[in-house]
Amino acid sequence: MLSENDYPIFLGSEIEQPKPEQALFHIIPIPYEETVSYGGGTGRGPAAILEASWQLETYDNFSYPCELGIYTRSPVPVSGRPERVMDNIAAATREVLEMGGMPVGIGGEHSVTWGVIKGYLDAGVEDFGVVQIDAHADLRDRYEGQKHSHASVMRLVVEAGVPLFQLGVRAYCEEEMDARDKYGVHYLDAHQLVPNNVQEFELPEDFPEKVFFTLDVDGLDPSVFPSTGTPVPGGLGWYQTLNLFECVARQRQIIGFDLLEFAPIEGFHAYDFAAAQLLYRLMGIVQRTRRD
Template structure:
């Protein structure tokens, strides 16, 4: 057994020590998806969901920015893991996407705000399909990422983690890639051909107005937010598969996310590709903190505050 699996056991609930909410009473459902099959550099993201859930128990329930305790205001329920490659190592491709989609659809139908935690980024295809099945109108997929993830195929698979946003585009949904700083020629050609509005990390660094410009470029009222954790600066988020230099800073990212929730209807989100670093808890604690912040921002947008 991998030692990191022993280091990061999976508790039952997000922020379990603070609030255990029955499904019927929870506004937020956390969906752990410990799937990994196609990562191509530093591996271990199948242990990401367990590490995040473990770290979440060390969070303060009170959010000083929002002046409230989102876990008490909203109620958070954590479901059983979907597409668990620890238990089913041969699970791959279309079967994984179908299992994720079918598992999430009931939560969306019940009006829950879904926060999916991966696992590799290929999972997002299934999450987005679930949102699309239930949502009656189009929505934009806002992508925080170091990489374009728009290859048609990589290492023989169209459901490789490097292809996820190509699959999203094929669903007919607009996308907004943010903090991108590594693409291949195929992706560069596609961006030009499809006129995809990319916010490049090197340009964002010198543009104090990038948040306003990014939000203004979203043409739909509804948004799904997908976050590859390598979209952040690896200086404070080293536990990722391919830690590209640069990326979002913590407070810069939070400012963007809060504005996004304030100005658009965010219908769900995912946080992907955390690969725990043995002997360090920085990345998983930061990811748990970010997930909790997003729950709080959604609650604020819904008026769910005392």
């Protein structure tokens, strides 16, 4: 089944597209690729994930996440100046929130997360934090002259006063370490998580009850996801990633999440499928840990 603009709907081989108001999960495709600084291809990520999702089972080995309703929205318009694109993303996010849905962004480069967070702020969502899985800290003031860069997206988040906890980071500069101190960023870097096979951790007692989770696929090791523009060795494993997400979901209320920086490799559909399955597994964790 295709959406109104010929984009495939998530899991379209198995489920009908529900009415928007009947779905919890609202997938927002954001095919934005403007500030990538190494390998390209993230603009093709959303379509590849949606197409691959047609090969998924509705049962994710634990439950049926689709029972909560999955609505695939039309892609966000991504032409024009970065500020305009961020406003478009924010508007789509706010629309989902105002109908009681949960935004699920798929990108697209990581800069789009600022647009999503802006949507929460514009919708009046208060007292929430962001948990980030990523190879990079993304805390530069700007990168290559661009404030709305994939390398500075988390700087915009913390400058807006949103608390941040970073997981799996293993590539950062001195400026970003200073930013961590300045803005009180919490973190468990890859050298703390991976060699010790850490599967769970405790969020700080004062970290907000509501959490938006942003997952850059380069947070996982390139042996799992080479299909990204900025791979860094020494990353998280598949099950470690899922367990860390579930650990957060059991401690706090997940109010949305995104999956970004996926850059399909032509002829290697296994990675497209892995990205689709990862997205669905995250939905499953939300379903099983969700509070009324």
